[in-house]
Amino acid sequence: IQLTQSPSFLSTSVGDRVTITCRASQGIATFLAWYQQKPGKAPNLLIYAASTLQSGVPSRFSGSGSGTEFTLTISSLQPEDFATYYCQQLHSYPYSFGQGTKLEI
């Protein structure tokens, strides 16, 4: 299953509302997770089951969608949110990731 994220790059500012889209090449119900990765670090789980916020993740992050189209929304961008974001499908093997969306200042 191919996952296509858009946009690949996004120039943003602190306080902006940001939406990242992840489209799956076939239906995956809600078997989708979102991760944040900062340079030189491991990915960090933000959301699983498409819309369930992982414990400890700020409430400004939210996820929605089902089937083939999903979104990750950051309601008000904070300085620590500038990073690369990946979606991952866990519906079928091999599990796959989107190509990433890099948020830049």
Add this chain to the structure above:
Amino acid sequence: QVQLQESGPGLVKPSGTLSLTCDVSGGSISSNDWWSWVRQSPGKGLEWIGETDQSGSTNYNPSLKSRLTISVDKSKNQLSLKLTSVTAADTAVYFCARFALTIFGDLYYYYMDVWGKGITVTVSS
């Protein structure tokens, strides 16, 4: 809380075998969780390599399956990865991760909630 730490050679010769281990602390590898490897080539995105559970059941990425072995060593509380016949294309940062499970009704949701810091492996002569 569970913590993961990868270790192994940082340099492997072409056609050689890449061998990594992942030490699990703060929890047991014999739990009901699955354990996974993910890699990230320089400047590229994430690639799921494969997974195993404490019984030895495995699922592999078909692109690597013929060269890959993932296993657990319960006595050492350790996950391992072996990739044979490596080429420059296998140069990457390798991460181990825990697959946690949440059940909503009759749906089983897996997700990678704990990751190691990653280890850089370069394939070069």
